[in-house]
Amino acid sequence: MNRACIAIVDGTSARLYAYQRVDEDLPTLVEEKRLSDAGRGTKDAQFANEVVSELETIATSQGFDHVILVASPTMLAHLHTYETRLTRHGIRVDEVLRDLTRLTSPQIHDHLASLNVIEPRKRAAAAQR
Secondary structure: OOEEEEEEEOOOEEEEEEEEOOOOOOOEEEEEEEEEOOOOOOOHHHHHHHHHHHHHHHHHHHOOOEEEEEEOHHHHHHHHHOOHHHHOOOOEEEEEEOOOOOOOHHHHHHHHHHOOOOOOOOOHHHHHO
16 A cells, blocks of 8 residues: 555544655655544544544545544444545545554554554664665
8 A cells, every 4th residue: 555544533532644655765654633522532423523524635635545544443433424425535445443542653653564554664774774
């Protein structure tokens, strides 16, 4: 996979990433936007709608044809409700049942690579060779 928009979501926060090849290097994960639920998890469906709306904006404006939703089963079910807003643009949606919201961006990249969802990130040692 060369390009995708990736959402790491729980009931109170979301981090939206662009995953794409920069120059000739391996693809990188770059945080595009952070969202937080003002209702603090009491309105999961409403927050899921907001997340999908932002994903739709990022994916269509940057030409992504692939979105990966990463969330707990409950939140993923809420996100799934609004998924047609993405698929109507021809965007393919994949889902990963994991709560990765407490991880750093490099840890998220490594974890998704370990699941074969994205390519591993370039390591500093490998860059020096």
